[in-house]
Amino acid sequence: MSPSRPTAVDHPQGTAPLAPDEELASRLRVAVTRLNRKLRQQALAGLSPAQASALASINRLDHPTLGELAAVEQVQPPTVTRLVTSLEGAGLVVRETDGIDRRVVRVRITAEGRRTLERIRKLKNAFLTRRLAALDPADQALAEALTTLLEHLVAPE
């Protein structure tokens, strides 16, 4: 296994130094992506990353069609079918025929699926709570300020 290298390897070698704003954007991207990945690894609740992501999307989109789910999850139709079949097998979602267009299949989260999502959220919250509690008070204040800025960046969804 190769040894860990500093995060700076993210930047292609031999390119000119980034302008301050580009560097800030790049650093923020690295931090956000890595934290998201770590949170996901902490809280899969027995699902694969793709299953956990699909389950969250099914809940958020409020019974999407298979096509809508494939688009938001950025997977091909056979993959979304396989994902939904596995989630259905675990009792986390059900497939339903659309009330208006009988050819359209929609996916709905079950009560068990919702409980699983809640468990995932709790695990992530607990993990972040522990990590933030380990910071000194000044850094905790900065973390809160940063959270407010991130909220501003993503609003409105």
Next chain:
Amino acid sequence: MLASKHLVARVDHMAAGEDPNEVPVRMRRAIGRLNRRLRQTRAGAGLSPSQYEVLVTIVGRGPMRHADLATMEGLNPTMLSRIIGKLEAAGLATRLADSGDGRVVHVAATTKGRDVVTRVRGERSDALGVALKGLSAAEHERLVAALPVLETLVDRLGDGRP
């Protein structure tokens, strides 16, 4: 009818038993949303998020044993094989037999695979750069001051990736 349906969805999304004012809850939600936004910029590559994640890992770490990669990605070996098959077909990764033990398979990124990751990262940074332009000068300054805290937090997590 439609409005009430949306209200229900909204309430569901708020999630039972968590305080939306707590910093960890707010941070989790903001990170999740931002990451979803970033994911959408990855249009050009034509990879699913799972495929892209695996590619990022082997680009960052260099050649890895198939079994170690499966553990790191939280995937079962069958699912990982399928993903590697896709990456290989697209010319982004290769499978290599271990020189000592023929049963052990290593997975490595190709030059084309590394180029894809560099391009996607550039797209995502650009998208964030655009979003950052929406911040006021004071907010921008606060971001510069506070970002190291997030970086320290992430560094301490040791996600096994460079």
